[in-house]
Amino acid sequence: MTSYDAADLIPLEGFTPLQIDEKTPISKKIQYACGLNAFKGWLNVDFFDDALIWNFTHFGGVPRNVAENVYKLNILDRHPFPDNYFDYAFCEDFVEHIQQKDAILFLFEVYRTLKPGGILRLSTPGLDGVMNVHFNKPNYESILENQDSAYTRWGHVHFFTHESLKTMASYIGYREYHPVSYGESLHKELEHLETRAEQNEYKINLYSELTK
Structure with missing residues (x-):
């Protein structure tokens, strides 16, 4: 499993995933169900389901790359995009x-x-x-x-x-x-x-x- 330095982790307690709203910068490139693999310059979205939370728990926190670049989205519902x-x-x-x-x-x-x-x-x-x-x-x-x-x-x-x-x-x-x-x-x-x-x-x- 990937390991992270403490400086690269945000405490899991109180963590809330990014939400898509009218202020969200929407790239012309989107990655669905990205997990821990957020692409620079893309809109990265994921469920933040049990599998991803399991990873956070074992890391001891939320990797900053995920916390700061991945938006929570139920991609089995209607997508909030034009x-x-x-x-x-x-x-x-x-x-x-x-x-x-x-x-x-x-x-x-x-x-x-x-x-x-x-x-x-x-x-x-x-x-x-x-x-x-x-x-x-x-x-x-x-x-x-x-x-x-x-x-x-x-x-x-x-x-x-x-x-x-x-x-x-x-x-x-x-x-x-x-x-x-x-x-x-x-x-x-x-x-x-x-x-x-x-x-x-x-x-x-x-x-x-x-x-x-």
């Missing part, structure tokens, strides 16, 4: 934690708030990778054991394939779907954003860019 606003959006390792019906709503709200031609870059464990890594020995005992390592332990509930994600995106209205590689993009703003190199090494994740 239509056709963002140029770029990024989301790493989030959609596998939500039900398929919630993913439809999330992808729609991202679509609504992207400008025409705007791009969402997604990184998520893919079903092909999960099956290859966790369920490549199809016997009863192995499947039970790997249900924990693939699903329960990490709060994972649903895995996409490129085909299923493309189907969902096209019905929502995205006009282009491009499978891409870890850290690589035709758009400079979307290069080298992923942080989970180990998932790329084991070929678990799929990476894609969806264009409005």
